[in-house]
Amino acid sequence: MNNVQRIEPRSGVAFGLRKGEILRVIDPLGGQVSDMLAFAEVDTRECLSNGRTFDYEETIRLTTGNRLWSNRSNPMLEIVEDSSGSHDFLLTPCSEATFRHFYPDKPVHRGCFGNLAEALAPFGIAADAIPVAFNIFMNVPVDAEGNLRVLPPATQAGDFIRMRALDDLVIGLTACSAYDSCGGSFKPIDYAVEAGR
Amino acid sequence: MNNVQRIEPRSGVAFGLRKGEILRVIDPLGGQVSDMLAFAEVDTRECLSNGRTFDYEETIRLTTGNRLWSNRSNPMLEIVEDSSGSHDFLLTPCSEATFRHFYPDKPVHRGCFGNLAEALAPFGIAADAIPVAFNIFMNVPVDAEGNLRVLPPATQAGDFIRMRALDDLVIGLTACSAYDSCGGSFKPIDYAVEAGR
Numbered sequence: 001m002n003n004v005q006r007i008e009p010r011s012g013v014a015f016g017l018r019k020g021e022i023l024r025v026i027d028p029l030g031g032q033v034s035d036m037l038a039f040a041e042v043d044t045r046e047c048l049s050n051g052r053t054f055d056y057e058e059t060i061r062l063t064t065g066n067r068l069w070s071n072r073s074n075p076m077l078e079i080v081e082d083s084s085g086s087h088d089f090l091l092t093p094c095s096e097a098t099f100r101h102f103y104p105d106k107p108v109h110r111g112c113f114g115n116l117a118e119a120l121a122p123f124g125i126a127a128d129a130i131p132v133a134f135n136i137f138m139n140v141p142v143d144a145e146g147n148l149r150v151l152p153p154a155t156q157a158g159d160f161i162r163m164r165a166l167d168d169l170v171i172g173l174t175a176c177s178a179y180d181s182c183g184g185s186f187k188p189i190d191y192a193v194e195a196g197r
Numbered sequence: 198m199n200n201v202q203r204i205e206p207r208s209g210v211a212f213g214l215r216k217g218e219i220l221r222v223i224d225p226l227g228g229q230v231s232d233m234l235a236f237a238e239v240d241t242r243e244c245l246s247n248g249r250t251f252d253y254e255e256t257i258r259l260t261t262g263n264r265l266w267s268n269r270s271n272p273m274l275e276i277v278e279d280s281s282g283s284h285d286f287l288l289t290p291c292s293e294a295t296f297r298h299f300y301p302d303k304p305v306h307r308g309c310f311g312n313l314a315e316a317l318a319p320f321g322i323a324a325d326a327i328p329v330a331f332n333i334f335m336n337v338p339v340d341a342e343g344n345l346r347v348l349p350p351a352t353q354a355g356d357f358i359r360m361r362a363l364d365d366l367v368i369g370l371t372a373c374s375a376y377d378s379c380g381g382s383f384k385p386i387d388y389a390v391e392a393g394r
Contacts, residue, residue, distance in 0.1 A: 045325040050248065050329065054288055058346075059344045060287065060339060061343030071325060072294075073294035073298075090248060091252050092248035092252055095270065101253060146258030148257065149255075
């Protein structure tokens with residue numbers, strides 16, 4: 001792979017992705033989560049919506065062939081390849097508040113939420129406008145009663161997902177900062193943008 | 198019950214709810230859904246978040262004792278009584294786009310989304326700011342593979358839910374307009390605001 005960029009542990013980035021380009025997100029060491037957001041570049045009030053995605057895809061388990069939809073009912077990204085098959089679209093990015101709630105004895109970190117807010121600010125996107133992220137590689141089983149757990153990701157080193165942009169997008173992407181979602185380790189995430197065909 | 202208000206079939210309302218007051222939402226005939234939104238009155242950029250709620254309540258099945266949380270990690274409403282125990286917080290309000298997608302042979306309706314957008318506009322809340330609603334009485338089973346279905350509500354006439362406001366709120370509330378969520382019928386929804394104690 002050319003052009004692979006590294007997101008250092010507990011940090012985040014934002015960048016433009018052109019319609020037709022493919023975003024590859026890689027777990028280089030295994031066992032790490034990457035929170036992804038997407039906004040329409042032409043009007044960033046249009047953004048990923050877990051609810052619209054669950055509506056149209058009729059599943060909460062998204063993998064190859066599924067599309068991620070916006071709050072305006074437009075498909076934003078299509079998953080074209082997925083070596084892990086395990087992602088979450090239920091939970092919000094970790095934040096100072098979630099650190100205080102879930103890890104009261106550990107240092108507070110601004111988390112993926114704070115990292116995304118800083119990375120997206122230059123694009124005019126406010127923290128309050130950050131929706132539920134598509135949490136790549138995150139392992140959140142839901143039992144028959146609806147109870148959920150956050151388990152360490154099942155990914156192996158090199159697992160990846162590839163998603164085709166269906167519009168010109170602003171992408172936010174992190175290497176997750178929380179203890180539970182990455183099994184207590186803090187690891188990097190790699191990504192690359194492949195030309196569309 | 199005094200002060201019971203009726204939401205006519207396929208319509209919606211918005212109103213203020215003071216901290217401590219209890220909102221009772223009633224299915225007067227049985228088999229109907231009511232989409233509910235909540236915004237902080239002091240700053241309507243703070244709104245209900247299904248993701249933050251799933252984070253803190255650790256379940257997607259919300260009933261008595263559960264709280265509904267905001268995008269700023271504040272609890273907005275607490276469910277204090279619930280005769281049905283069946284609600285959905287995964288799916289977005291029905292809209293013109295969802296009517297075209299799911300009911301291509303039927304007349305398009307603006308749906309709960311359009312009804313909420315009109316009702317909330319006087320409060321300065323834009324359509325793009327409408328998040329996933331808490332879909333009272335909606336029956337959305339999720340199977341072990343994550344696939345979801347929209348079934349007719351299991352409610353009987355008179356079933357209700359009571360929720361205590363934990364902040365001064367702007368509430369949006371509908372009698373659902375979609376075919377699937379209410380079993381093909383369009384019925385009213387009743388509601389009442391009870392004084393806090």
